[in-house]
Every structure is written in C-alpha cells, then in structure tokens.
Amino acid sequence: MTFQVGTALAFHKLIGTESPFLVSCVVPSRASEYTGEVNLSYARLSEKMFFGTTLLKNGVRIADAEKAVLDTLYFYLHKKTFYFNIFQDINFSALSGEKVEAYLEKFVNPKFRTFAKNTINGKI
Numbered sequence: 001m002t003f004q005v006g007t008a009l010a011f012h013k014l015i016g017t018e019s020p021f022l023v024s025c026v027v028p029s030r031a032s033e034y035t036g037e038v039n040l041s042y043a044r045l046s047e048k049m050f051f052g053t054t055l056l057k058n059g060v061r062i063a064d065a066e067k068a069v070l071d072t073l074y075f076y077l078h079k080k081t082f083y084f085n086i087f088q089d090i091n092f093s094a095l096s097g098e099k100v101e102a103y104l105e106k107f108v109n110p111k112f113r114t115f116a117k118n119t120i121n122g123k124i
Contacts, residue, residue: 008068066099092120
C-alpha cells in the first residue's frame with residue numbers, strides 16, 4: 001500500500017507542480033531511496049497512520065488533501081526534505097479545518113499537533 005506525498009499535494013492543487021525527478025511514496029514497510037532516471041523515495045509510516053486515502057482508477061492509493069499536508073509536515077519534522085517550501089508553497093486555505101482536526105486526533109505526539117496547527121494556520 002503506497003501513496004505519493006508530493007504527487008498528492010499537486011493532485012489536490014495545494015502546490016504548483018510535482019517534481020519530474022522524484023516520486024515520493026509512503027509505505028508501511030522499510031523506508032529507502034533509489035536513484036536513477038527517476039529518483040524514488042519511500043518513507044515509512046505505521047499501518048495505523050494509513051487513513052484518509054482514496055484508490056484512483058489506475059490502482060494508485062493517494063492521500064486526500066488534508067492527509068497529504070499532515071504527512072508532509074510529519075516527515076518534515078523527521079528531517080525529510082522536499083522540492084518545495086512547506087511554509088510558502090502549500091495552499092493551506094484549501095483544506096477542511098474539520099477534517100484536519102479529526103485527522104490530528106490520530107497523531108499521538110502533542111508537539112506535532114501544535115506544529116501542524118500553527119503551520120496550517122499561518123502562525124509559524
């Protein structure tokens with residue numbers, strides 16, 4: 001089960017474009033990096049954090065807008081780098097505040113919750 005973080009943000013029009021050089025995926029198994037013509041990046045997320053996704057017609061499971069943003073912020077705090085600026089390039093105003101709040105309840109780390117709320121609400 002995988003879904004793409006940057007691709008999900010671009011798919012939901014929360015960032016301008018996805019990287020033509022990097023495919024970022026989230027998996028419940030071991031994280032790794034593969035380089036070549038296209039670079040693949042797999043980040044690990046526990047099974048219980050796989051929610052807020054939709055299965056597309058092509059068989060790819062993709063995060064909804066709110067979950068894609070929360071996953072991006074989560075990985076940012078865990079030192080993952082992105083090809084976009086998470087503080088300037090994500091259109092947070094397009095998110096459902098209710099859905100963000102409901103999803104944040106599933107994250108157990110209170111520091112992450114505070115960071116995510118402050119970032120989404122423009123307080124950072």
